């Protein structure tokens with residue numbers, strides 16, 4: 001009897017087991033396929049995002065406006081520029097009117113591309129074409145060496161140019177970003193520089209690139225004070241670097 005049962009049911013059981021296999025396999029296959037498809041989708045999306053990120057970070061910020069080509073020939077006698085209050089402006093693209101409009105706006109304004117701003121003969125800010133350097137508002141900073149024969153560019157750049165006292169141009173001018181477009185003047189929030197307008201005036205009147213100096217009374221004393229300060233500053237730096 002038992003034999004009979006085994007004989008009859010075993011094949012049945014086996015048959016139904018075998019019949020169920022394809023369904024099982026199918027279900028599993030679908031699952032596997034779905035998982036695989038999902039994994040592929042995930043990695044495709046990941047790849048796409050990575051590629052997109054790379055594209056975005058490699059993409060050059062589009063520059064707008066005329067190229068502002070700056071060489072040391074660009075800079076000459078500071079007094080040939082246009083005076084505004086106690087500093088001088090110019091525009092290498094010829095739009096001095098737009099530069100003056102920005103400089104004279106009592107509410108502050110964005111200077112137009114090509115603007116050149118100088119307070120002393122050796123430090124210059126030049127407004128480059130839009131998109132050149134978003135961090136610095138497209139200002140390029142220059143530290144010049146000047147003598148009777150003209151200007152030499154000692155340093156130029158955007159966020160990483162330091163003046164001869166090791167002060168970073170951009171960092172110090174940054175508080176004046178809004179609404180003064182990084183122009184410090186006397187009261188736009190920048191850390192003060194130890195040089196007053198008597199001294200900056202004396203430096204402007206004795207710019208060696210202009211030929212003969214046109215001194216006013218007190219200039220000699222102002223320049224003497226300044227030279228002493230500079231040499232103390234530089235000596236201090238030398239001490240700090242040496243010891």
Ligand code: HEC
Pocket residue numbers: 086087117118119123124125141142143161162163164166167168169170172173182183184185186190191192193197
């Ligand atoms: C310690 C802060 C400080 C550093 C560093 C500094 N500046 Fe200035 N700068 C000032 C201040 C403050 C004024 C305004 C002075 C005034 O008119 O009384 C000024 C004025 C100027 C001006 C005239 C327009 C304006 O903003 O008023 C130019 C151009 C300029 N700096 C360029 C530079 C350049 C280029 C460098 C670097 C090589 C530099 N500065 C580094 C604080 C700084």
